[in-house]
Amino acid sequence: MRGGVQGSVREVTHEGVACVLKTPRGGMWAGPGRWMIRRERRVYRELEGLPGVPRCFGLTEEGLLLEASPGRALSEFRRGDISVGFLDCLDSLIAGIHARGVAHSDLKKRANILVREKGREGEREKGNPGEEQSPVIVDFGAAFLKGELLYETFRRVDLAAAAKLRAHHQPETLRTEQKYILDHPTWAERLSRFLVRAVRDPFRAIWKLENL
Ligand SMILES: Nc1ncnc2c1ncn2[C@@H]1O[C@H](COP(=O)(O)OP(=O)(O)O)[C@@H](O)[C@H]1O
Numbered sequence: 001m002r003g004g005v006q007g008s009v010r011e012v013t014h015e016g017v018a019c020v021l022k023t024p025r026g027g028m029w030a031g032p033g034r035w036m037i038r039r040e041r042r043v044y045r046e047l048e049g050l051p052g053v054p055r056c057f058g059l060t061e062e063g064l065l066l067e068a069s070p071g072r073a074l075s076e077f078r079r080g081d082i083s084v085g086f087l088d089c090l091d092s093l094i095a096g097i098h099a100r101g102v103a104h105s106d107l108k109k110r111a112n113i114l115v116r117e118k119g120r121e122g123e124r125e126k127g128n129p130g131e132e133q134s135p136v137i138v139d140f141g142a143a144f145l146k147g148e149l150l151y152e153t154f155r156r157v158d159l160a161a162a163a164k165l166r167a168h169h170q171p172e173t174l175r176t177e178q179k180y181i182l183d184h185p186t187w188a189e190r191l192s193r194f195l196v197r198a199v200r201d202p203f204r205a206i207w208k209l210e211n212l
């Protein structure tokens, strides 16, 4: 399917169900990669049964087995092509994830949010996004659990990512608290991409910093 930050993600079938297998990077990264993928499985356990988060079938010898979610990555959608309903649903989904004690931390990366569309492609007019879009969040490889040092920091990074998305697609629907978050970015929001890289791959992140 594709190579990712941590390794590769490919389509497989598991007991007749369409799945994806997320395999950690090999070579010298095998150790840390395996540790990360075990941690990601732990996060999926906390989120079990939450609509909008793929089902996790656990770890196989090759990697993490997840239900394949239909839909396209949010990164493929242009400004305004995402509905207000989708953004409302995304806010609720993020609240649901936080209620389970998980901060995703990498929602700024639009490939980590998938858009499921119920309406038929041809029926949607340009500039009139389908009402039936709904979000799925993937990639909990850099997530934090409640009680961990940076949990609250990254919970706010998630809220800032959602506010930014709304500002991009449907700015007139921004709520007061979202405007506040956008007007008052914290150090973590400014540094969030670097921090996510640092969590996933400390050596590479530091190397990149040195090479700025
Ligand atoms: N459960 C899933 N269903 C469908 N697509 C998925 C699923 N999990 C991941 N993907 C796709 O694979 C891509 C890479 O997976 P991700 O977990 O984000 O890996 P990485 O940690 O390497 O970024 C995602 O951006 C998404 O497009």
Ligand SMILES: [Mg+2]
Pocket: 004, 109, 111, 112, 139
């Ligand atoms: Mg990802």
